[in-house]
Amino acid sequence: MSGPVNGAVGDAVDGGGPAAAPIRVLVVDDHDVLASSLAAVLDQEPDLLSVGVAATLERARALIRTAAPDVVLLDHRLPDGDGVAAIGELLALRSGLRVVVLTASSADHVLVAAIEAGAAGFLSKTRSLAEVTAAVRAAASGEAVISPELLARLLPRLQRDGRPPHEALTGREREVLGLVAGGLTNAAIAEQLVVSVHTVRNHVANLSAKLGAHSKLEALSIAVREGLLPDR
Template sequence: MTEPDLIIRVVVADDQAIVRDGLVTVLDLLPDIDVVGQASDGERAVAVVAETRPDVVLMDLRMPVLDGAAATARIVAEHPGTAVLVLTTFADDASVMGALRAGARGYLTKDASRAEVAAAVRSVSRGQTTLAGDVGARLIGGLSAGVTGSAPSVSSSAATSSAARSSAAPSAVPPSAVPSSAAPSAAGLRTRHPELTIREAEVLALVAEGKSNTEIAASLFVSVATVKTHINSLFAKLHVRDRAQAIALARS
């Protein structure tokens, strides 16, 4: 095999210029990776892939014009030789399964380290599936509640999420302050607040029990960063400012 055959050609698609530029800088420093194109939205990503025919696309999910999942589906259909590796802030079940069903070969969250991103790019370029540790655990353990359909198998070299190294979360309400017998069930919360996803209702139920983010993460087999994402989302949907308000609403 000649030296050019060893180079992995990559396109980076992210609507945030600072993130996109950072990824390009990091990847271009690696001797076996060559960034051949960039895109700031999904539609442009599809066009750049057609122009450059890369081995891997590093794809954000939430982008203007055409979202990452839709762009992934088009790229996989039109360029089956190109692997899509999702790199996003979101790790909820709907986002993960949507990306995998669209044909993504890998899924990382943006708290992944440089080494994890590089390893994942190399892995998907070889035809393997690479998932962030908490994402893989949920799929393997069947914890993607309410989401049907099969997902690609996880390679033995699956990248491990570094979410536990993220910044400290808001302090939890002491368990003694919230009697467990008074805590609502996830099913009941979902019925009362249908705007919540199943996972958000589960998180809220555990918050109402007075559990910390670390305890919630352990209960649901997800990262602390994923728990914080769900908490921020349910706070916004329920129009509450903090855990105390969320608990009061959940128990009302």
């Protein structure tokens, strides 16, 4: 794995204060060498912890229930099913779970399907191990693991159906949502709005809850469907 990660990986770890519990990560991939390498690298990081490796969706479901991961690195193609198609089911097994799709595919329809299913982002299998750990931290902190360029390419392909929103967003929440659509990290949004990163995280959490979204990317998908974003 080599090359830059496609992801907004800033603002992933807060500085200062007591040491936080490590981010618990489950690797779901049927390529033994890759999965074992990822798990080993995760365990070398003081703030990350591998809680298991699964080669199938069936095993992944069991480990999500018993090992309580915070982040799942999920292969797109698995022996017993399509990882992207299973995202919604996996998210339902654990509140607050983040799923980052591991994929060798750059096909727009695969990436759009992952966004609409609730993925926190994507990680190409060509990326370096160090960049994988950065992406895990970003996903755990609520960032979208996707480059602004890729986000701009995919947004027009999300489904639009004009349904009314679940609950009205405030003006500030709409403003934050628009900045998220521009590919900005929480830190960049905070700087632009002259507020704290904590305040931005609260806005993102509130608008995601109102939209019934599991991630920033899914919130954008729902916002597009419901006409909450201006034409870009």
